[in-house]
Amino acid sequence: MSAEIQTLLRGPRAYDLARKALEVMEIHHVWPTVRNFELWVCYVSESTSPLAQEIDRLIASGEPITETMGEALAAQFMPDARVNGGILEAGDALSKELSTVTRAIETAQKSSEAYGQELATASERLSGDEAQMKAVVEDLTAATQNVQADNRRLESQLADTRGELGRLRESLDQVRRDAMTDGLTNLTNRKAFDESLTAMCDEAEAAGETVTLALLDIDHFKGFNDTWGHQIGDQVLRYVASVIGRMGAAPRLAARYGGEEFAVIFPAETGRIALGVLEEIRLEISSRSLKRRSTNEDLGAVTVSAGYAERLSGESASSLVARADAALYASKHAGRNCTTASQPLAAVAAA
Numbered sequence: 367m368s369a370e371i372q373t374l375l376r377g378p379r380a381y382d383l384a385r386k387a388l389e390v391m392e393i394h395h396v397w398p399t400v401r402n403f404e405l406w407v408c409y410v411s412e413s414t415s416p417l418a419q420e421i422d423r424l425i426a427s428g429e430p431i432t433e434t435m436g437e438a439l440a441a442q443f444m445p446d447a448r449v450n451g452g453i454l455e456a457g458d459a460l461s462k463e464l465s466t467v468t469r470a471i472e473t474a475q476k477s478s479e480a481y482g483q484e485l486a487t488a489s490e491r492l493s494g495d496e497a498q499m500k501a502v503v504e505d506l507t508a509a510t511q512n513v514q515a516d517n518r519r520l521e522s523q524l525a526d527t528r529g530e531l532g533r534l535r536e537s538l539d540q541v542r543r544d545a546m547t548d549g550l551t552n553l554t555n556r557k558a559f560d561e562s563l564t565a566m567c568d569e570a571e572a573a574g575e576t577v578t579l580a581l582l583d584i585d586h587f588k589g590f591n592d593t594w595g596h597q598i599g600d601q602v603l604r605y606v607a608s609v610i611g612r613m614g615a616a617p618r619l620a621a622r623y624g625g626e627e628f629a630v631i632f633p634a635e636t637g638r639i640a641l642g643v644l645e646e647i648r649l650e651i652s653s654r655s656l657k658r659r660s661t662n663e664d665l666g667a668v669t670v671s672a673g674y675a676e677r678l679s680g681e682s683a684s685s686l687v688a689r690a691d692a693a694l695y696a697s698k699h700a701g702r703n704c705t706t707a708s709q710p711l712a713a714v715a716a717a
Contacts, residue, residue: 386410394431402436408443414625416550416600417443423596443549548622550600551607559621559629564683566619566633571680578632578640579686580674581694582610582647585702587626594665598658602668606651613647629690637676637707644672644705652703671697675708 387406388398396402409418417439424431431439546558554562563579570577584590584606591599603626614620614630623629632640648670656665673693677686689708697706 383407383411394425396431396436397433399433399436401440402433405436405439415443416548416603416625419591419596419599548607551604551611551622553607553611553628554619554621556621556624559619559623559631560683562619562621563631563687566631567677567681567683567686570633570677573634575634576636576677577686578635578637578674578676579690580630580632580640580644580672581623581687581690582628582630582644582670582672583694583698584626585669585671585698590668594658598665601659602656602665605654605656606668606670609647609650613643637674640674640676641705641707644674648672648703648705669703671702672705673697673708674705 384403384407387403387410390410391398391402391406396406405417405421408415409421412418420439420443421431424435429435546554548555566577569575584602587599587602590602603622606626607620607622607628610628610630611620617633618635619631619633621629621631630640630643632643652667652669655667657663658665671694673690673696675686675689675693693706693708696709697704700706
């Protein structure tokens with residue numbers, strides 16, 4: 367659930383949203399479980415989100431939204447659900463592994479205590495005859511072998527545990543990556559973008575460097591969706607994202623900003639460099655005629671509009687976003703399928 371929706375649920379609109387979500391769930395025969403309620407609150411709150419578009423598609427196709435379907439939707443479109451599930455799985459595995467190690471350590475401790483007791487009584491028994499001394503040696507030998515065997519088992523278990531902890535670390539790393547990734551496009555998601563932009567602005571300020579932010583939007587995407595349907599719309603989003611992701615590869619950061627809007631952060635790169643990259647993106651996307659995969663039907667070309675802003679000294683991340691957004695709006699106003707540089711801060715404030 368996004369931060370925006372969580373904020374709404376703590377404000378005056380909370381009860382209206384909750385009632386609306388429950389009404390829609392009842393209409394579509396969806397049980398009001400905790401997971402389903404979360405899904406449908408997101409659905410009624412953000413009608414143009416990828417989650418809402420997918421639910422609309424399922425409704426239009428007549429496909430029932432079952433418990434299993436709800437879990438699948440949460441896993442795909444709600445990063446927090448993926449994070450919580452991944453952390454719970456990793457936590458369960460870690461608990462089992464620690465329990466096994468604890469049992470092995472307890473066994474080794476008991477063997478060591480028994481061995482200690484055997485040694486304590488050995489000195490008294492060694493004062494007897496030769497047969498008794500031989501029996502003491504045999505007992506000590508057996509006790510030593512038992513301790514060695516338990517220690518070997520413990521070492522083996524600890525080695526297995528180190529391997530399992532490594533796998534758990536990889537799993538948690540994957541959970542973290544999933545939490546930062548948009549499920550449809552595989553680009554960085556909005557939450558991770560916001561955090562990264564703030565961090566990059568702080569780093570640029572400290573190092574006396576610049577950072578440039580670009581926002582891009584698919585032109586007339588709603589009309590395209592209405593004409594061809596959400597499945598084709600998703601294919602278009604993936605295609606555009608693949609181009610932006612390739613041009614915005616690390617150390618740049620490409621993100622799905624929301625809906626059909628994307629963002630690219632250019633750390634330590636000027637607006638002039640960003641302009642060149644944005645023009646490459648725009649020209650590559652518009653030069654390709656798209657086709658429906660199932661029928662090879664010609665869908666025509668897609669275009670994008672872009673705007674960018676080069677960060678000024680002392681400028682906040684929110685101000686940088688506002689200037690880039692204003693530049694994107696200027697590209698839309700100028701007829702779309704073009705790239706526009708930001709205006710000075712004073713012009714943005716006056717607009």
